[in-house]
Amino acid sequence: xxxxxxxxxxxxxxxxxxxxxxxxxxxxxxxxxxxxxxxxxxxxxxxxxxxxxxxxxxxxxxxxxxxxxxxxxxxxxxxxxxxxxxxxxxxxxxxxxxxxxxxxxxxxxxxxxxxxxxxxxxxxxxxxxxxxxxxxxxxxxxxxxxxxxxxxxxxxxxxxxxxxxxxxxxxxxxxxxxxxxxxxxxxxxx
Numbered sequence: 001x002x003x004x005x006x007x008x009x010x011x012x013x014x015x016x017x018x019x020x021x022x023x024x025x026x027x028x029x030x031x032x033x034x035x036x037x038x039x040x041x042x043x044x045x046x047x048x049x050x051x052x053x054x055x056x057x058x059x060x061x062x063x064x065x066x067x068x069x070x071x072x073x074x075x076x077x078x079x080x081x082x083x084x085x086x087x088x089x090x091x092x093x094x095x096x097x098x099x100x101x102x103x104x105x106x107x108x109x110x111x112x113x114x115x116x117x118x119x120x121x122x123x124x125x126x127x128x129x130x131x132x133x134x135x136x137x138x139x140x141x142x143x144x145x146x147x148x149x150x151x152x153x154x155x156x157x158x159x160x161x162x163x164x165x166x167x168x169x170x171x172x173x174x175x176x177x178x179x180x181x182x183x184x185x186x187x188x189x190x
Contacts, residue, residue, distance in 0.1 A: 026099035066118035068097040083133030102157035
């Protein structure tokens, strides 16, 4: 009887389970729900009470990723100062969530037609930064802001995977992204 009562007394911190799942799935995108439960220190049944299946878990991770990226955008103050400085701040602020964002970008390609409106808000804010840089003469005008936004996501994701796999040093994350993106986005002065 005591083992039955233990499960009832134990409270599960949903956000902590999500963060553990994010860390695991970032390292191993094919992890099973059993592996997520184990990594979280809970039983599979408990995990399923919170997330009916992998799709529900990924949707909850998506909400977490959107919240973290929105917080990074807020902290980066992307509407202040030169656009190139704002972009560097954004890269620095997004770094802690880069692995989760890399996982979600890959995972979202599997969801057909269903796009969380949060991504549209994020896209609009990042595109606005590039547009501001173009209007201010800092960034090239021959590359659409939407493309520069996609390039930003791609570089963040690729850098996260490269750091995770040990192909590049974590200390170089911000430098690699900012220099490559800005080197390609900068307007050449002739």
